[in-house]
Amino acid sequence: MANVDRGALVALLYQMADDELIVGHRDCEWLGLAPHLEEDVAFSSIAQDEVGHAVNLYQLLQDLGEGRVDDLAYGRPPERYLNAVLLERPNGKGTYMDNPQFDWAYTVVRRLVYDVFDGVRLAVAAQSAYTPLADLAARMRREERYHLLHHVTWFKRLATGTEESRSRILNAVEKVWPDLPGLFVLGEAGPGAHFPASSADLLSQFEAELKPLFQEVGIPWREISLNQEIAENGRLGIHSPDLRTLLTTMGEVRFQEPEAVAW
């Protein structure tokens, strides 16, 4: 790792790991609530993949001396998480335990844009000069392909389904779009030998992949600007209050007995 900037590499790994963990937790919250049984199976499997990817990314951080995997996942204050704010937004009104009225269309659009973004990011990470990351990214990519395929299918079906499903997708796009620029912020993470692409590179590849899909189903594309001010910039540790709530719920068992080796 002679020519790799350690600080930038570590920031990148936090961004990637936190994105996967947080979206994986949001996915878990659909358990038992997804539109039908098959989708419950699918979403649980996707959630398990994402959390598993996060574990492996935290392992790379542990190997770099950042602390133990479990502490990295559960033991940091919200401002130390570098996930994009888009991924911490709740699935909808209510909570898992209390009258959940989640928004499936929002979940589909959020997952679609994240999967496309993640695919682009992993393709770059697979070219990293830091071999452990390049190897892991290559393996994650093979699995993320199934997630992308799944969400593309849902997006097309809802966008071209009934009047109601289409209007729900349009509303979801409206809700997701303001959070999109935050995904592309690299902050301290790049670019460099560890990650040979800029935010602008990521965005242009993202647009090249997603725009045709929007055209195909007749959903107007909105331009994404990377120059605007981002109030809640997750990549810099500035989050919505929802992240604190999420972390409290996610860590509930662990916080009861932090030193336990297993539950």
Next chain:
Amino acid sequence: MVREEALWKALETVTDPEIPSLSVVEMGMIKRVEAEGREVRVEVRPTFVGCPALDIIRRDIHGALSAVEGVQSVEIRFVHDPPWSPEEISPTGKEKLRQFGIAPPVSCSGDAPLTQVDEVPPCPYCGSTDTHMENLFGPTACRFICYCNGCQQPFEAMKSLR
């Protein structure tokens, strides 16, 4: 002196807890095992990145190799270069998968488009090719759910990870 043959034999008793009819050797997960004096080193290729069975597999490999006569220490390394692929499953392994009710992955070309679905394999029960996909995901990370129109049975297939 520890015999390599005895080590492989021991590894053949270790199974993936989610597919208990198949050994880690038949799964193609063991890249290398070697002994130097009484010390054994084994290189294991994990299957899916987030596979929750890995810790159990590691523990079982350690247990099986430690029990081989003459072995004093066991070092297990997870390696990824090249990454494991379902193509690595041995012919016997594929047959055992089928008997377990999981269709082995269909051989595939390396450069399939990102949005192309896995080819749906023949039914592991009746061999019919009149099958379709029910769900791109399944009960474990590595499997997906299909349906056989021939014998009207749902079945599982292993993802090709191409």
